[in-house]
Amino acid sequence: MKHITDNIIQNVKSSLKNVEKIVIITHFNPDGDAVGSSLALYHYLIKHQYKVSIIIPNRAPRFLKWLPGNEKIYIFEDTFDESKALINESDLTFFLDFNVINRTQGMENYLKALSTKKILIDHHPEPENFADIIISSTDVSSTSELLYEFIISLGNENDINKDIAECLYTGIMTDTGSFSYNSSLSQTYYIVSKLIEKGIDKDKIYWKVYDNYSVDRIRLLGYCLNKKLKVLPEYATAYISITRKELDVFNYETGDSEGFVNYPLSIKGIVFSVIFIEHDEHVKISFRSKGAFYANRFARNHFNGGGHQNAAGGNSEASLEETLQNFENKF
Numbered sequence: 001m002k003h004i005t006d007n008i009i010q011n012v013k014s015s016l017k018n019v020e021k022i023v024i025i026t027h028f029n030p031d032g033d034a035v036g037s038s039l040a041l042y043h044y045l046i047k048h049q050y051k052v053s054i055i056i057p058n059r060a061p062r063f064l065k066w067l068p069g070n071e072k073i074y075i076f077e078d079t080f081d082e083s084k085a086l087i088n089e090s091d092l093t094f095f096l097d098f099n100v101i102n103r104t105q106g107m108e109n110y111l112k113a114l115s116t117k118k119i120l121i122d123h124h125p126e127p128e129n130f131a132d133i134i135i136s137s138t139d140v141s142s143t144s145e146l147l148y149e150f151i152i153s154l155g156n157e158n159d160i161n162k163d164i165a166e167c168l169y170t171g172i173m174t175d176t177g178s179f180s181y182n183s184s185l186s187q188t189y190y191i192v193s194k195l196i197e198k199g200i201d202k203d204k205i206y207w208k209v210y211d212n213y214s215v216d217r218i219r220l221l222g223y224c225l226n227k228k229l230k231v232l233p234e235y236a237t238a239y240i241s242i243t244r245k246e247l248d249v250f251n252y253e254t255g256d257s258e259g260f261v262n263y264p265l266s267i268k269g270i271v272f273s274v275i276f277i278e279h280d281e282h283v284k285i286s287f288r289s290k291g292a293f294y295a296n297r298f299a300r301n302h303f304n305g306g307g308h309q310n311a312a313g314g315n316s317e318a319s320l321e322e323t324l325q326n327f328e329n330k331f
């Protein structure tokens with residue numbers, strides 16, 4: 001467990017001196033790892049008497065609402081003035097779970113203008129150079145796992161209470177699809193065992209995250225798999241597309257389509273799966289792959305995006321129909 005050098009830890013320690021107000025920022029469309037790691041860091045820093053605020057660009061999925069401290073999170077697009085003031089008054093900023101600053105969407109320009117210290121903790125490949133201290137490794141399952149290591153490296157194992165452990169575990173569990181991908185390193189399980197020792201109930205956390213969906217969400221999933229799945233066996237690829245109208249029929253809420261993109265990968269022989277979701281202004285695209293296919297390169301080269309080798313995202317300004325046509329033309 002050594003993804004953070006002593007040098008960096010010394011640098012972090014001195015950066016945290018004479019600091020009063022800290023802001024934690026994570027990415028647009030925040031997921032379990034983004035929210036889990038942000039809340040874990042929040043609880044940790046609070047223990048050290050800092051004034052801490054978490055600001056996320058847009059709302060997180062409902063299945064994360066139970067996380068301890070969730071009610072303290074500011075949603076930038078809903079609390080624009082307050083969030084902007086918190087950013088401007090902060091003495092130090094943590095960036096969690098993203099590697100390019102434009103993943104903060106509408107917050108990007110305010111963050112770029114900051115002259116105070118910025119610390120990045122992340123696990124995506126090739127981070128952009130937008131922070132003063134960059135703690136980044138792709139050899140971990142999640143930002144939450146790296147954050148555990150961060151707290152340990154600061155010498156504060158004892159600070160990890162049940163709340164922090166629940167937040168970290170949620171990040172690890174969601175970013176590994178409950179230990180079905182991105183989870184072949186023994187360190188992940190070592191850390192999970194340490195988190196269990198802190199009193200978390202991992203089965204309950206699973207139920208809270210995955211067995212808490214609305215009826216509409218389940219019906220939307222059924223509809224997508226039955227009516228909207230297209231298989232391209234010659235390219236070992238399958239994709240799902242959903243229109244704005246279809247989302248409305250199923251009373252779509254943020255996060256409802258989370259996980260849909262994984263289903264086509266359970267078809268024998270499929271190694272690349274994509275979901276296209278039509279929003280008002282753009283089409284949001286998620287890519288998942290198995291093995292050696294670089295989903296992030298595909299996303300970067302063709303759809304304005306990026307991410308990990310086996311899990312990436314992007315978007316398209318073209319209509320849904322045109323986007324699907326463009327996609328099929330890439331093969």
Ligand code: 5GP
Pocket residue numbers: 027029031097098100103285286287304305306307308311312313314315
């Ligand atoms: P998801 O498909 O769950 O939204 O994202 C999968 C992965 O790709 C995540 O690690 C996420 O951070 C990354 N990702 C999603 N959308 C984008 C994007 O527009 N740009 C970049 N660079 N990464 C993205």
Ligand code: MN
Pocket residue numbers: 033034097123142143175
């Ligand atoms: Mn992550």
